[in-house]
Amino acid sequence: MxxxxxxxxxxxxxxxxxVCNLEKCKGACCVEGDLGAPLEEEELQILQENYEQIKPYLSEAGQQAIEEQGLYIKDWEDDYSTTTIGDRECAYAIYDENLVLKCGIEQAYLDGKISWKKPISCHLYxxxxxxxxxxxxxxxxxxxxxxxxxxxxxxxxxxxxxxxxxxxxxxxxxxxxxxxxxxxxxxxxxxx
Structure with a gap:
């Protein structure tokens, strides 16, 4: 330690x-698990401020899940996480042409639309x-x-x-x- x-x-x-190997896993961490990505409290405001720039990058299902559930959810332990589609994939996840899950937030960042790369929990995984x-x-x-x-x-x-x-x-x-x-x-x- x-x-x-x-x-x-x-x-x-x-x-x-x-070392992430997206060719092999296809971005499974964006769809597996009990909840979406953990969010820190300061990230909630960042998500609210940037959602309109992120939204065009998201799938219709992701946008609908966010409309119905909100930009994020609060779980049973009072922690925040990203919204999910049908309790599975993160609503902010998008499939590329090779059916690899990637982050719509990060894509908006890479395209220069926002200055926030993605939730720190995703970046640190x-x-x-x-x-x-x-x-x-x-x-x-x-x-x-x-x-x-x-x-x-x-x-x-x-x-x-x-x-x-x-x-x-x-x-x-x-x-x-x-x-x-x-x-x-x-x-x-x-x-x-």
């Missing part, structure tokens, strides 16, 4: 390997954050639908924290990430 500022990071984040009084726990979420990503990461030698460099910096800042790299490098030196 790594303790860094107000975070506690599972060793799996540095020891396990991961396979890290899931649990919030406690005074700190956040970062854990590697093992899910069978990501087996191809684990194998691909292993083949390429890319640990989870390196694959997620951009979203970790987005969430915690450049200096936090540099400190994480220094701690991991020091641990590696101690092994030998």
């Amino acid at each position: 790594i303790v860094l500022q107000h975070t506690v990071i599972s060793d799996d984040v540095k020891d396990k390997f991961f 396979p890290i899931r954050i649990s919030k406690y009084d005074g700190f956040e726990a970062l854990n590697y979420d093992r899910w069978h639908i990501c087996n191809a990503a684990c194998s691909f990461g292993q083949d390429l030698g890319v640990p989870v924290y390196k694959f997620l460099r951009e979203p970790l910096i987005r969430k915690y800042g450049e200096s936090w990430y540099q400190e994480l790299e220094e701690i991991i490098a020091e641990e590696e030196v101690k092994k030998f």
Whole structure:
């Protein structure tokens, strides 16, 4: 376990390997599971402010689900998540020409329509954050639908924290990430 500022990071984040392999999984994380993508409270306002620019990127079914249920839902634990279509795929997910699920929010971002890339929980996956009084726990979420990503990461030698460099910096800042790299490098030196 790594303790860094107000975070506690599972060793799996540095020891396990991961690189998304959309060719293999087809974006299954956008459709599998009990709920949509977890949303932080500050993201609710961002979603409201940007929905009109995101809407044209969404499927008719996604737009209808959002009309009926709202831009997001509050679950049984009082947490927020994205709306889903029929309790399955995220309403913001879109299929590309190869039937791979991608993010309509991210597509609007890539096209320069909005400045928000996507929910941080999606960007950080396979890290899931649990919030406690005074700190956040970062854990590697093992899910069978990501087996191809684990194998691909292993083949390429890319640990989870390196694959997620951009979203970790987005969430915690450049200096936090540099400190994480220094701690991991020091641990590696101690092994030998």
